[in-house]
Amino acid sequence: MAADEIYNDLLTDGIIGSDVKRVGLVADGGRIVFVTSPGCWGPMITPILKGGHEVAIPVGVENARVGDAVAITVEKVEILSKASSSGIDQPVEEAFVGSGIIKKCPGCGEKWEDFEVRGVGQEAILCKNCGTPASPFRMVHGYTLGIDNGFAITLDENNARAVAENAWDFAALPKNSKQVPVLVFGKADMPGVPTRVRPHLGQLGTVPAVTIPDSYNAGDAGIHLIDAPHPYAITKEQYETALTDGHLDVDSVREGCIVIAPVKVDGGGIYAGDVHAMQGDGEVAGHTTDVSAKTTVNVSVLEGLTLDGPLLLPREEDLPPLAKPWRKDEWEKVESLARKYGVEAETVAPVQIIGSGATINEAAVRGFERTAKLFGMRLEEVRNRVTITGAVEIGRFPGIVQVSMQVPLRVLEKLRIAEMVIEHYDLSL
Secondary structure: OOEEEEEEOOEOOOEEOOOOOOOOEEEEEEEEEEEEOOOOHHHHHOOOOOOOOOEEOOEEEOOOOOOOEEEEEEEEEEEOOOEEEEEEEEEOHHHEEOOOOEEEOOOOOOEOOOEEEOOOOOOOEEEOOOOOEOOOEEEEEEEEEEEEOOEEEEOOHHHHHHHHHOHHHHHOOOOOOOOOOHHHHOOOOOOOOEEEOOOEEEEEEEOOOOOEEHHHOOHHHHHHHEOOOOOOOEOHHHHHHOOOOOEOOOOOOOOOOEEEEEOOOOOOOEEEEEEEOOOOOEOOOOOOOEOOEEEEEEEEEEOOOOOOOOEEEOOHHHOOHHHOOOOHHHHHHHHHHHHHHOOOOOOEEEEEEEEEOOOHHHHHHHHHHHHHHHHOOOHHHHHHHHHHHOEEEEEEOOOEEEEEEEEEHHHHHHOOOHHHHHHHOOOOO
């Protein structure tokens, strides 16, 4: 029986997909409360975890079927961690089998080996079998960040070490987390840098129709799974049709937005995690400030809305200037101008389409193609509309973009999402 609200603090070992168990069934229109651990660095350096993140075990959605979509409204994101750490990574070549998916001990070669933590620093994670330092990654330049009251600052060596010695407390890991907090590294390569806290979810969406590491559920990373020499290999066709781009790292996937995600397995399988304290467009360091967090979302099924990838309705302030919704005083001037030239101004509303690919250029082209297909427009028309009523923004290097465009309401009405968009942006045209 579907529940009106599900509390979910269970975490994956880094693998998601059609074969992974789900935590209950939430009602169409119900809520899910996710409690998740820091997404990226901790799981990366933890030998037993099989993916690049610990994300929430997916929750099924009542009445969601393949070919539908699910609207996921982010109602609240609360940071639980008191500190974070991140930086530029360098893989330890001897710590992987083949292409870098399967971890192994650099000493004895045991795969996904058991480990223990002794002390602090990058050599603190040790293989239990042979005692060799077992972290599969090093942080070649990084920082520890203290977080409080909506702001954060990078720490000096003494304070970073104090945090490292109490890493589990500062990370506030959920009880079901198996990761080693990267705070144990104690990195302090650029102390005194202030920044603002602006939390968002790096992963939010539906499970793919293949079973893969969660960090590869996106067009830029997923391309490396095609015909790969390990159990998580996929075909080119699966790459093009089975992924759901749930690993977005788009900084406007935050409190107050709506993610409209494709349903590619029955039940949808909503999962979340990889919450960041802040991130600029592009996540150009490859990683950012992972934190434990409590996220509340509302979910509703959009029957028959078939999507290749996600749509995003950001908060109004997160839209690029040309895509912002028209307000009454502006629209009166638009209509006056239209009358002057004897044309009728089409009523429009902003929508973002996610594009993904091996490179930023490929992601943009894929975003245009998805837009043209969904809205029934020529590709050339999409490019023109994006140029004068929207923008292409970088979600993540190397290949996630947001294609913003003002879309005619008549088109959104055919897709049966006009009412949602109008309500979200409080339109009164």
